[in-house]
Amino acid sequence: MRIIILGNYMPRRCGIATFTTNLANSILAANCKETNNEVLVVAMNDCNQEYEYPEIVKHTIRQQEPKDYTIAAHFINDSNPDICIFQHEFGIFGGESGVFILSLLKQLKIPIVTTLHTILQTPNYHEKHILKKIGCLSQKLVVMSNLAIDFLTTIYEIPLQKIAFIHHGVPDFSEIENTGTEFNYPEKKVLGTFGFLGRSKGIETVINALPEVIDKHPDVIYIVLGQTHPNVKKHSNEEYRDYLKNLAKTNNVADNVIFEDGFFKEEDIKAFLIESDIYITPYLNEAQITSGTICYAIGAGACIVSTPFWHAKELLADDRGNTFAFNNSDDLAKTLCNLLDNPDKIANIKDAAFNYGKKMYWNKIGLQYIKMLDEISNTPLITLDEKLLSLPKFNMDHIKRLTDDMGILEHANYSVPDYKEGYCLDDNARALLLVLMAYELDVDKSSIGLADVYLKYIKLMQMEDGFFHNDMSYEKKFLDEKGSEDSFGRTIWAMGYLIRLAPNDSHFQFAKDIFFKSYHHFEKITSIRAIANIIIGLCHFLKRYPDNESIIHLMNLLTYKLLHQYKDESDSEWKWFEPILCYDNAIIPLALWHAYDLIKDKEIYTVAIESTNFLDKETYRNNRITLIGNTWYYKGEKRPAQGQQPINAMAMIMMYNKAFEITKEKEYHQKMLIAFSWFMGNNDLFIPLYDDESKGCCDGLEAHCVNRNQGAESTISYLLSYLTVWSSQQKVIKASQNSLAKNSLFTT
Structure with a gap:
């Protein structure tokens, strides 16, 4: 099967690019004697940026150039693919709320499978109708949480039979040894957070909780791993990181907070998660339907403490983690101290998370996508929009x-x-x-x-x-x-x-x-x-x-x-x-x-x-x-x-x-x-x-x-x-x- 994947792609630095790259690799890795899938990538470029893409990327689209979307549609059709896997996120396409992508999808002559990375509970006019139209044009919509299914069927009126649930993929953590890495801190209790920095991440909630935690557990350190998000940095430079550093000084915990600034390779992130005693996602808003970072932490078998945003509540059910109230440092401090006082609890949570996370390894996710694509390729293509x-x-x-x-x-x-x-x-x-x-x-x-x-x-x-x-x-x-x-x-x-x-x-x-x-x-x-x-x-x-x-x-x-x-x-x-x-x-x-x-x-x-x-x-x-x-x-x-x-x-x-x-x-x-x-x-x-x-x-x-x-x-x-x-x-x-x-x- 010849597969086109449309979305951001590494070396572009963002979560969608990482996901798309891993998805492509997982599909190719699943090739065997019975299947011989070929993957071509059409990559999105942002803000006049160009990247040194690998050979798999055959075509690029400039985000804000309307004509590029038509050119890309012709390229895809002329490449004689069997199917297109489309990565959708509102912020990566041009026009109001990314409306330009609809002209490309409408011109494709092949089945479309759309992976939805964001599904809004209260969309604006453009967001709602863009997603509804994507639903009409797609043979399948892949979501990564059960709440997403509810949103699609009730808010966006998308038929249930068009929706497929497939977990966000994560690396295989089953054979990683937690020794000899730069994130090995002997004699320390390591709390960690990784991902792009931005105001919505709520890291100040953790820093404000640390004085109480360190008072009881002075061997605690908190590692913040990751660079400032490129879009945030473009407008605000390192204002948020500087704010966090100053806050740590004000709280007298600067020696206990380590900022590891950079875009880290997957092996580094895996080692970091293995070495962490407790992983924290202190996001400030519940409206996050998918989180790659918390999926990675589950896959690593981390002991996770998180605010109860949508995806976290699902992943941490059945004692796979703990939650604390949004923007509530006191609640977080109590939760952390309770866990640090009880190592057995941490161990039990890690075991439950690790066992659950095995089903999310990319090698299994790739097979699920291939099975779905095979089923779709044997189904007649229906493009009629009944609403029209x-x-x-x-x-x-x-x-x-x-x-x-x-x-x-x-x-x-x-x-x-x-x-x-x-x-x-x-x-x-x-x-x-x-x-x-x-x-x-x-x-x-x-x-x-x-x-x-x-x-x-x-x-x-x-x-x-x-x-x-x-x-x-x-x-x-x-x-x-x-x-x-x-x-x-x-x-x-x-x-x-x-x-x-x-x-x-x-x-x-x-x-x-x-x-x-x-x-x-x-x-x-x-x-x-x-x-x-x-x-x-x-x-x-x-x-x-x-x-x-x-x-x-x-x-x-x-x-x-x-x-x-x-x-x-x-x-x-x-x-x-x-x-x-x-x-x-x-x-x-x-x-x-x-x-x-x-x-x-x-x-x-x-x-x-x-x-x-x-x-x-x-x-x-x-x-x-x-x-x-x-x-x-x-x-x-x-x-x-x-x-x-x-x-x-x-x-x-x-x-x-x-x-x-x-x-x-x-x-x-x-x-x-x-x-x-x-x-x-x-x-x-x-x-x-x-x-x-x-x-x-x-x-x-x-x-x-x-x-x-x-x-x-x-x-x-x-x-x-x-x-x-x-x-x-x-x-x-x-x-x-x-x-x-x-x-x-x-x-x-």
Whole structure:
């Protein structure tokens, strides 16, 4: 079997690198006549560091270079491996919480086994969804504690059958003799701690306990073995070590504390653990699901005294060690004195630890991995993410959170309404459209009560000449002399829809008043996106009044403005209405599809098809959409992708849906569903923008992370997209003779 291992690798100095190196060696050491496994390593480099790797390392990735992850994915696939073992720790990959790694994993064409070194009980948004996505992409997730299994199944919703428990490996301590080493301290009782130094290690707890211990046992020394963690040293140099040394002096135990500064070889660590009478892990926080150092101590048969962090509680059960309270030097002192007063207790604990630790030797761990890999390689590869193939329950909670008695607030800090930024017409017009659609489709009839709030805001923003203000402060002051043409167009769309499908006569008459007071501005509008919005509004109007000659004339006039714009700007390669792709792009071909639905003009159809397919070509990538970002895409220049926004996704979904309605081409229906999956995590970062906790939608997809603010535009865009997909699915289901009813991508 050809195995790729992805993770940190020695000589990089960190626990993951040590683990990965030992895992690779253990798999190779297990080769025999029946098995001949080959191991290749793809190693992570940090902070522009490069290392002199051994021959087994065939490729490297720079942590913060997004393109390196795609290059590495191609390298792995081209190496023809059978399986990939992936070492996951949040801090070793680039992007927010290491999100870049998802693009690599998503491109692999082989089974993935992920070893999880950290599983958080209270993850942030990115951490939670990254681990959930890793769970979807992996055939197996290896954990090193039973609590980790509980976390994965309950917090991250990962099926139990995907999880395998395999201990953290340790060296074989069965044949080591404890003589002739540099850690041999005759006539001394040796207390020890090893590992990288950092504030979370809590070594000050031990130093503060030593005065009481040494008073009763003056032959005690405490050895702190290890260098300061490279990341800590980069920012704080030796501040923590110096603090500990000064603390030892203050406590008058400096002669009893020995700092062995360095990165020690495995043989040195083994000798150190054998020579220690008591090994101490005084960590300050319980939230450590895996600890390599305490595993080593168990394997060595050490008498361990530890704070009760998660992994320690499991490993030290059944009298394999003692625990003391976090940051409690008095409790530690009593525990140490009790053990030192009773050598038999120390001996019994050592025996229990040693016997348990035998099952953790790397030679046995390597065999467990090989057995698991063999089973996976004989199982069909399943990469389907079920979460992307279903619609969550429709929920208006965040819309209601953002709405007060004036209207819907424009912005939010995370999911908390930002009153300081006030309101805008764009969002209130879209919010009105949302509640009307939810009512009409019978998805949420109760939300129609919000329509009066949004109508009140729209009425307030309409000026005497029929145009609109856009922005208003929370103090109810207009923030502009005149609103944008785009906000005007979006309001006319909402009024047209309300005229067509008003839930009552009062709303119908209200919409007509707003609509016709603005009517004389329609022909003067120059923004092509505003024109597109107006066309859609006029089409809705004509669904109720199909014989209104003046509206028909106006719709024709505005539609042909778009066609003339297209003729002026498009060419054989750039089939678009302007020399730029920017925001809300798909709204323009969407308007043409609406217009064609009524006019049936072949020229409109041709431009609608060409512009739809052009935008599709520029957006559709690898079975997902990559939206034009807010840095925009100029004709003839390099296409940027950062700053992707939900409003663009909504327009794409509506465009594909209308193209499907008109052409009956199944491909457009599938593209609509795939475009909706952008919200659910099928995007360039593979992180969902829909927040199932707040029921809001994040504001955008940046190069390194999701923008976690959840303003009105984003959540409305998500919910309007939802209703578009839901409505389309209902039509497909009802058309039982259509094969799409059986093969549809989404379930409802």
